[in-house]
Amino acid sequence: MLQLYLNPLLNSLLSFYLQIAFIGKGEELDKLLKSTNFNPSEVIQLSQHEFFMPGMVDTHIHASQYSYAGTALDMPLLQWLNTYTFPVESQFKDLDFANRVYSKVVKRTLRNGTTTACYFATIHTDASLLLGKIANDFGQRALVGKVCMDRNNFVKHYKETMQESQDETCRYVSNLKNYPLVKPVVTPRFAPSCTGALLGQLGAIAKNNNLHIQSHVSENTEEVKLVKELFPDSESYTDVYYKHNLLTDKTVMAHGCHLSDEELALFRETGASLSHCPNSNISLCSGVLNVRNVLKQKVKLGLGTDVAGGYSASMLDAVRKALDSSKILTIQDPEHDTLTFEEAFMLATLGGSQALSLDDQIGNFEVGKDFDALRVNVAAPGGPIDLIQSEGPKVSDDRNIMEVFVAGRKVIPFTEPTA
Secondary structure (H helix, E strand, O other): OEEEEEEEEEOOOOOEEEEEEEEEEHHHHHHHHHOOOOOHHHOOOOOOOEEEEEOEEEEEEEHHHHHHOOOOOOOOHHHHHHHHHHHHHHHHHOHHHHHHHHHHHHHHHHHOOEEEEEEEOOOOHHHHHHHHHHHHHHOOEEEEEOEEOOOOOOOOOOOOOHHHHHHHHHHHHHHOOOOOOEEEEEEEOOHHHOOHHHHHHHHHHHHHHOOEEEEEEOOOHHHHHHHHHHOOOOOOHHHHHHHOOOOOOOEEEEEOOOOOHHHHHHHHHHOOEEEEOHHHHHHOOOOOOOHHHHHHOOOEEEEOOOOOOOOOOOHHHHHHHHHHHHHHHHHHOOOOOOOOHHHHHHHHOHHHHHHOOOOOOOOOOOOOOEOOEEEEEOOOOOOOOOOOOOOOOOOOOHHHEEEEEEOOEEEEOOOOOOO
């Protein structure tokens, strides 16, 4: 058994951090305690069926869509956006409504073991700032994006002008307080909802402020065709983002189901990453990402729940759906190299941290990294599984997650934030 030991840090904002100080064998506990300043009373002993695992990283989730998760999955992407998504997102100008939804999604994802989330909000700056505050108050590590879109011919009241989007993005970035674990991410919704002028301005804002970037790419074939019509001078969907300086080593693009190998090469060359969203890909009949090929092309890859195109806010569900999607490809081609459980687990943890360029801080248990972790009990009372063999099952849910830690702070069970 390995033992993890944590080292407290005090950052400039006087927030208490815990990083992994060293890792040793459990049977050497007495020796390790003598060679360090740790008190034996501070050692946590896990029970027979408990273990720690790295916190999970959701690389793509629409916080503003959580209110209708699990419904409205009867249309393909573009029709789905116009019928369900845009009308709901337009309600977030009401900060009371935003507060109710955002508080619930942050709490739910934390309960599900998501220690880091990359959130889409809406076009509303103040509501997006509120999401950042809520994530900080509950202790979740997060990238939070104010959505930018100056083109929407179907729900005309839900869009900005190019100048409004630029100005409000700058206001958002400058007003998102310097939270220790919550950062802004430049967020053009996707190429069809943005003019080239806006995309160029957002690329400049990201570059000038050294910010993360998130968007969507090549989710379904109808969308790919639309992008070709809107940007005829670009060689591909990926090239649209590349030409506007939106492909960097801090970029994460969701989906990528229909990317060519040439486009994947552009991702690799720029250091941009993909977020695999298997639940949404299947639920909206968008496509099936060939994860094995993405990995073969050496493109950084994480997993995303993509609520509410994906009906579950659980990263464990994303792991299962990633395996199912890989098996679908194997059914179609028996020569396909199916993902293993271990590979899918890696995508949900270290892979996600790499996709968000946070792997120097989180993603696995290494000395010097922040202690983002889940305490799991596979024999939790009232849990979803029965132990039959000593090896234990590999399927569980939030009922098996006893505690959640972000940067060493225990955030589950909840302590309600104070005013």
